[in-house]
Amino acid sequence: MLLIPMLAVSQNNESYAVVENSMITVNPTKIKEFEAGIAKHNKKFHAIGVYGARVYFISNGVNSGKYVWSMGPLPWGDFDKRPENKEHDDDWNVNVLPYTLAEGETIYWKFETKHSHFPKDFTLKKLVVDVYDIKRFQRNKALKLLEKIHKVMVEKLPAETFGIYTNEFNNTFDGKNLAYVSFFDKSSWLGEDNDFPKKYDAVYGEGSFAHFLKDWEEVSLGGRTELWNLRLDLSGLSADVKAIDRQ
Numbered sequence: 001m002l003l004i005p006m007l008a009v010s011q012n013n014e015s016y017a018v019v020e021n022s023m024i025t026v027n028p029t030k031i032k033e034f035e036a037g038i039a040k041h042n043k044k045f046h047a048i049g050v051y052g053a054r055v056y057f058i059s060n061g062v063n064s065g066k067y068v069w070s071m072g073p074l075p076w077g078d079f080d081k082r083p084e085n086k087e088h089d090d091d092w093n094v095n096v097l098p099y100t101l102a103e104g105e106t107i108y109w110k111f112e113t114k115h116s117h118f119p120k121d122f123t124l125k126k127l128v129v130d131v132y133d134i135k136r137f138q139r140n141k142a143l144k145l146l147e148k149i150h151k152v153m154v155e156k157l158p159a160e161t162f163g164i165y166t167n168e169f170n171n172t173f174d175g176k177n178l179a180y181v182s183f184f185d186k187s188s189w190l191g192e193d194n195d196f197p198k199k200y201d202a203v204y205g206e207g208s209f210a211h212f213l214k215d216w217e218e219v220s221l222g223g224r225t226e227l228w229n230l231r232l233d234l235s236g237l238s239a240d241v242k243a244i245d246r247q
Contacts, residue, residue, distance in 0.1 A: 016113070017073030018168060022106040024067045030099035035234055037095035038069070042236035045088045050074040052237035056127065056228040063226060067234075073111040073246075109165035109179060111246075115146050116163040117154055118246035124230045124239040128182040128190070132223035133175030139166060142178060142219045148204065148212065156199040163246070175222065 026034045038055060046053035056068040134142050146164055153160055165179040184190075200209040232239050 015075060015077075017075055017111045019070060019072035019109045019111060019165065020106065021109060022069045023063065023104060024069060025101040025103045026065075026067060027099055027101055028065075034096065034099035037099060038067075039234045041091050041096055042234065044236075045085070045091065046071065046236035048237075050078050051082060053235065054124070054237050054239075055231045055234035057231050059227045059229055061224060061226045067231070068228065107176060108168040110168050112143065112146075112164040112166055113247065115143060115150050116246065117150065118161055118163070118241070118243045119158060120161075121243050122161055122183065122241055123185075124183065124241055125185050126183070126187070126189075126230070127228040128184070129226045129228055130180040130182075130223055131176050131226070132178045132180070133221040134177035135219055135221060136172065138219040139170075139177065142216075145212065145215055145219065146180075148200075152196070152200050152203050155203060157194060157196075175224075 042053050042055065045051075051071060051074075053069055053071040056070060058064055058066050058068065132142070143164075143166070150164075153162065161183040163181045163183075165181065167177050167179075170177055197209040200212065201207065204212075230239055
């Protein structure tokens, strides 16, 4: 059973980009020290280029109050080119790590370019991160269904910016297999009704969205939604994103 996912990885020769997301739980009595340390670290070691990083704060759900250190997207090959830097490692170990708790998690998310939509340059601010638990061996079917979502979004909501990501190292117990990330500026966006079911039916025919929901239920086990806010003050990179870099 262990051989199956390894074969799937080894046989994929397509060049693609991944995002490294590390979730960090901070000692609640050391938040000030942590933020000072990670801000200084990122602005010194992760301020430019492919190894630049940003920090997000999660404001709801089971991970509320945690931080996400995010680097990428970048090809796997760039990890091999990353220079060893003792000063970098020592700085993290001295000025960041002591203020965190042992619990933590790093996920490498594959950026699914053709399923995503970055119509224009934009400034990062707020994210809705929908993470789905996909049934075993159903990822390709899930992505096929998301192709339909992509078509509706591009035709009916062309200004919306979103990215699709799949977990490079899936497991069967945490339900973090696929992510749909929406990028927006103001919280009022959350209260808007884009009438997506009607738009879906307009593209694929009356009753199509109800059928889509049944199909999605067949490939997934559930999901959850988190709100992430960019902490530009703690990040190395700016908030500016070029659409061409996400194509």
